[in-house]
Amino acid sequence: MAKKKSRYVCQSCGYVSPGWIGKCPECSSWSSFVEEVEESAPSAGGKKIHEPNVSAVNLREVRGLETERTKTGIGELDQVLGGGLVKGSVILVGGEPGIGKSTIMLQSAGILSGGRGRVLYVSGEESAAQIKLRAERLGIGTADISILPTNSLEDVLSALDKERFDYVVMDSIQTVSSAELNSAAGTVGQVRHVTYRLVEVAKGRAITVLIVGQVTKDGYIAGPKLLEHLVDTVLYFEGDYSRGLRILRSVKNRFGPTDEVGIFEMSDKGLIELKNYSFADDADRSVSGRVNVPVIEGTRAFLVEVQALVAPTFYQFPKRNAMGIDLNRMNMLLAVLDKKGGLNLAGSDVYINVAGGMKITETSADLALCAAMVSSYRERAIAPETTFIGEVGLTGTVRPVSNMKSRVAECYKMGIRKFYLPEKVEFDKKIEIVLTKDISSFLDMF
Ligand SMILES: Nc1ncnc2c1ncn2[C@@H]1O[C@H](COP(=O)(O)OP(=O)(O)OP(=O)(O)O)[C@@H](O)[C@H]1O
Ligand SMILES: [Mg+2]
Secondary structure (H helix, E strand, O other), X not given: OOEEEXXXXXXXXXXXXXXXXXXXXXXXXXXXXXXXXXXXXXXXOOEXXXXXXXXXXXXXXXXXXXXXXXXOOOHHHHHHHOOOEEOOOEEEEEEOOOOXXXXXXXXXXXXXXOOOOOEEEEEOOOOHHHHHHHHHHOOXXXXXXXXXXXXXXXXXHHHHHHOOOOEEEEEOHHHOEOOOOOOOOOOHHHHHHHHHHHHHHHHHHOOEEEEEEEOOOXXXXXXXXXXXXXXXXXXXXXXXXXXXXXXXXXXXXXXXXXXXXXXXXXXXXXXXXXXXXXXXXXXXXXXXXXXXXXXXXXXXXXXXXXEEEEEEOOOOOXXXXXXXXXXXXXXXXXXXXXXXXXXXXXXXXXXXXXXXXXOOOOXXXXXXXXXXXXXXXXXXXXXXXXXXXXXXXXXXXXXXXXXHHHHHHHXXXXXXXXXXXXXXXXXXXXXXXXXXXXXXXXXXXX
């Protein structure tokens, strides 16, 4: 007889406890435990029944997997996927509510259904009429997509038994549950179980499965983080809502590179690809404290505008504030400018902002950050045709960084001709390179 067993699972981090507890010992969140009832497998005489049905295979005899890729037709998405969708793979697309997950799924479904395979769109949160409304807005109202509005995994599996589909979109994983478990949809157990079954189906029948996962700001709902290891590819949608920008990022990819990014603009006709997007604003030549700097995301270089404001302080302690860069990094650069460059900023408030809501995590922007701060301090504008690339060390030396050439190429494309660099770069177009090996000589030149 199948036995029922209760356990309590933290909805924030997945920690499992045999009894209910108020505070999670793992992630310290309060009242996050939810009961889940598990049915254990039938047993005979206290021993589990196990019938072996697999045997080991020699690697030499294993046939290689052909990674057959299909383009989604959305160039930026294909690039993030590493060249397209791999047959039989499972892709998780996570993002905050309203960011555009359903939009990109429906847009891709529309293109895929036009001769690239049969598509089943499972919606646990919207009715068929709501999906039709969105499809009409996206201009794909008559696409050959099968819509299945359901909250039951069993409905999905039976639809897949009845008809052959090449692609399944599951929108979203938190709204579909299985009758095999007693817990509610969206709980850790359900989300994991439904994903397991979908992975099984994808691998067994060579169906490509796209799973939408909701991410809340506090990450409280059982979400994509718990599923990352189960799926082949994990994409996250982020956004700069003020500009209508959407950034799609791959954080895991079993079939391609990670850290690739795709950039879109959200419009009433859906997501529009932005191929050569620059995060740098049209520059006003007379404004001090701003500089354009190239950053690398995956295989792409972007031009990003860094702004600095250095102003006399009215407080007992000067204020230091950084948006889009690490505050510790900024403090370290200020210390280097002080000690090695002889710049006295002790009486100044310093603010840094990276325009467009971008985040710079690379040390390659160190020199540019120093340049922006010095430019604001001395009230001397930096020409928009000038940029600075290099990592600044505690000793005040400026060091080369990776992908120097692609950074220079991206800058050249955006009109930059003068480069402060720690080493010479071979480049086939005419550019001016100012060799910058340490901070003190940099401050003299600048
Ligand atoms: N008529 C419209 N014109 C322009 N943009 C629109 C329009 N309708 C919706 N949008 C945009 O689409 C976004 C919603 O997209 P979508 O439903 O794909 O997001 P989602 O991530 O699936 O959201 P949820 O988490 O609620 O399912 C809105 O936030 C808005 O930016
Ligand atoms: Mg949605």
